[in-house]
Amino acid sequence: MAFSFSNLLSNDIGIDLGTANTLVYVRGRGIVIDEPSVVAVNTKSQKIVAVGSEAKEMLGREPPDIKAHRPLRDGVIADFEFTEEMIRYFIRKVLKNPFLIRPRVVACIPSGITGVEMRAVRDATERAGAKNVLLISEPMAAAIGCSLPVEEPIGSMIIDIGGGTSEIAVISLGGIVTSKSVRIGGDEMDEAIIQHLRKAYNLQIGVRMAEKIKCNLGSAFPVFDEEIEMTVKGLDLVGATPRAVTVNSEEIREALSQPVNDIIMAVRQTLEGTPAELAADIIDRGIVMSGGGSRLRGFDQRIMIETNLPVRPDEEPMTCVVRGTGKIIENYAHYEKMLVVLRD
Numbered sequence: 001m002a003f004s005f006s007n008l009l010s011n012d013i014g015i016d017l018g019t020a021n022t023l024v025y026v027r028g029r030g031i032v033i034d035e036p037s038v039v040a041v042n043t044k045s046q047k048i049v050a051v052g053s054e055a056k057e058m059l060g061r062e063p064p065d066i067k068a069h070r071p072l073r074d075g076v077i078a079d080f081e082f083t084e085e086m087i088r089y090f091i092r093k094v095l096k097n098p099f100l101i102r103p104r105v106v107a108c109i110p111s112g113i114t115g116v117e118m119r120a121v122r123d124a125t126e127r128a129g130a131k132n133v134l135l136i137s138e139p140m141a142a143a144i145g146c147s148l149p150v151e152e153p154i155g156s157m158i159i160d161i162g163g164g165t166s167e168i169a170v171i172s173l174g175g176i177v178t179s180k181s182v183r184i185g186g187d188e189m190d191e192a193i194i195q196h197l198r199k200a201y202n203l204q205i206g207v208r209m210a211e212k213i214k215c216n217l218g219s220a221f222p223v224f225d226e227e228i229e230m231t232v233k234g235l236d237l238v239g240a241t242p243r244a245v246t247v248n249s250e251e252i253r254e255a256l257s258q259p260v261n262d263i264i265m266a267v268r269q270t271l272e273g274t275p276a277e278l279a280a281d282i283i284d285r286g287i288v289m290s291g292g293g294s295r296l297r298g299f300d301q302r303i304m305i306e307t308n309l310p311v312r313p314d315e316e317p318m319t320c321v322v323r324g325t326g327k328i329i330e331n332y333a334h335y336e337k338m339l340v341v342l343r344d
């Protein structure tokens with residue numbers, strides 16, 4: 001990244017405030033924060049004891065006086081104060097003196113959220129120390145981050161599968177032509193695995209174990225030469241004692257079928273609403289996938305088969321959105337018209 005004097009004087013940052021992970025890009029420095037969106041609080045003093053990875057480690061393992069929170073749910077703020085605290089913590093971590101030159105922040109919002117939910121993101125970010133907050137829709141930021149030709153008269157299609165939402169959008173001439181946002185993502189996949197273990201084995205497992213199973217065994221398509229398995233530990237629901245069982249990739253694929261099918265349905269609906277000229281571009285250029293959920297094995301193949309279109313997962317799917325915000329703050333003038341205008 002080129003050094004410039006203006007970078008010294010400005011404190012511009014881009015934030016991907018995700019349900020699962022928060023990433024921060026600082027102008028002139030690149031991505032400086034990539035941490036889980038988790039805040040751990042002492043329930044007696046109400047003081048924050050940990051944020052990010054350290055707090056995620058505590059999820060489901062807290063002693064009585066500590067509670068680990070995920071302040072975002074389904075892509076939107078579920079707990080305003082903890083979100084604000086989390087953003088403040090990250091801003092202070094990356095900027096030496098955020099109150100001397102308060103940062104201008106580009107923050108992402110899911111495309112399907114309400115005005116109230118948008119204002120919550122803006123207000124929490126302002127109260128956390130931002131001078132002003134510019135909003136960009138998440139699929140647009142992801143498309144910019146993936147270097148799709150968003151401002152050209154060409155249809156580009158992006159599927160961003162996050163922890164809380166899946167965003168599907170067709171973009172042309174700097175605008176979202178058609179889009180669909182569903183509140184289904186990695187969290188629902190984890191929940192489906194928890195339910196499966198409960199039903200099939202009478203075993204209660206935590207969300208972190210469920211996520212581990214999803215990442216190790218999960219798939220959206222039979223991609224394995226031979227199905228694989230792993231040992232899962234949890235609590236027996238009948239005897240209330242710790243117990244281990246062996247689960248395999250086939251049953252986990254089956255357990256994930258509902259959230260996976262729901263996302264595919266949303267992709268189909270977006271394609272149905274796409275104007276013919278842009279649909280023709282997508283046939284030629286294909287679909288790009290971003291977000292952590294796109295790393296589920298075989299998801300690209302599955303979408304390719306279901307839509308009959310070429311699908312390309314981005315090489316670094318979990319940073320597409322924040323890289324998009326980075327490009328915006330490095331070149332505001334160019335991307336200004338793509339920002340979401342929020343009227344009070």
Ligand SMILES: Nc1ncnc2c1ncn2[C@@H]1O[C@H](COP(=O)(O)OP(=O)(O)OP(=O)(O)O)[C@@H](O)[C@H]1O
Pocket residue numbers: 017018019020021022074075076138161162163164165166185186187211214215218290291292293294295296297317318
């Ligand atoms: N290898 C993998 N296989 C399946 N899922 C994965 C894998 N790696 C990460 N994930 C999932 O990706 C999700 C996080 O993705 P990401 O960081 O893009 O979400 P987010 O931006 O925080 O959420 P959102 O955009 O919905 O607010 C988590 O649910 C995580 O479990």
Ligand SMILES: [Mg+2]
Pocket residue numbers: 016018019138162163291321
């Ligand atoms: Mg996201």
